[in-house]
Amino acid sequence: MRLRIDLAYDGxxxxxxxxxxxxRTVQEDxxxxLTTxxxxxxxxxxxxxxxxTDAGVHARAQVAHVDVPDDSVAVAADQLYRLGRRVNGVLDRDVRVHHIGPAAEGFDARYSALWRRYAYRIADAPALIDPLRRREVLRWGRHLDGDAMNEAAATLIGLHDFAAFCKKREGATTIRTLLEFDWRRDxxxxxxxxVQADAFCHSMVxxxxxxxxxxxxxxxxVAWATGVLTGKQRDQGVTVVPAHGLTLEEVRYPEDAELAVRAQQTAARRTSTEAPA
Structure with a gap:
């Protein structure tokens, strides 16, 4: 029996x-x-x-699946609800299971996904620095021009080889479709x-x-950003910003009838060693 697990964590x-x-990792915990x-x-x-997600990265809406023996858990929805509560009773408070339920036929948490959406938060003025949010917001010492950042970000949207922004993994492709990349003040x-894409390679966001x-x-x-992309190799001028400002906000899946087809399509164009992050 395959279960879908929706969860969140402070990374x-x-x-x-x-x-x-x-x-200590989220998967291990x-x-x-679940085993207990x-x-x-x-x-x-x-x-x-x-x-x-990498070390220090948070998730507000992570999705996972697990295959369990048929006789280890009842199918009844109320019992699965209690399973989620019992799992939360074992987990530390920086990880919370929001829902556990039977996965739809063909569902694969990794390969069935249409896209993932992340948010990166920056406080670029002293008045914006909130000590209560220090674990999820990056403190930046200089004012940032959001309009200029949006101009640069727009040049990176689309289907590209993002090798310049990814940590290389043997046998893994760095071709991705960046669907959204923009900046707004809350x-x-x-x-x-x-930042939204079909998938992300290591350290890409x-x-x-x-x-x-x-x-x-x-x-x-603005033109420099395009030059980095087309260079297709890591540029020493690009700083990989700290992990704690990054949060996985949403994972989107197709309708249930399309889950299996999506999983097959995704798996076919990726190597077994590759994983979105």
Missing amino acids: TEFRGWATQPGL LTSA VLRIPEGSLTVTVAGR DSGILVGH RALVGCVVAVGEGRRS
Whole structure:
């Protein structure tokens, strides 16, 4: 039986999503909690996620799936609701399961996704710095020109090879479709970057943000961002901004009838070693 899990977490104390020996990760904590609650042998579950977030990155709306033995959990919705509550009772408070339910036929948290949307938050003036939000907002010492950043960001939208903004992984493609990249100030004045793509490669969002921040400071021209993209290799002038300003905000899936087809299409054009992050 495949279950869909919707969850959120504060990534501050985690070394990212993916399990790493001797380190605390979201995948390890969630897998351990599920194993404990379902009373099944350790090592018998594999939790697959929509976006493998890096160390320090947060998620407001992460999605995962896990295959469990049919006899380990009742199908009844009320019992699955209690399963979510019991899992939360085992997890630390920086991870919360919002919902656990039967996955639709053909659902794959990673490959069925149409796109992922992240937000990056920057406080670029002393009056905007809120100590209560220090774990999710980057403090920046210079004023940033949001209009210039939007001009630069617009030149990066579309289907491209984003090798200049990705940490290389053996056998993994860096071709992505960037669907949205823009900057707006919220009601408090915080500058928020909205970044949406079919998938992201390792460190891509933080490198994209670092690139347009250099434009927003006036240190680089709008045309420079395009030059970085077409260079197809890491540019030393691009700073990968800190992880804590980044939050996964949404993952979108097609209608249930299209889930399996989407998963097959996505898997066919990616290598088995690649994962969005």
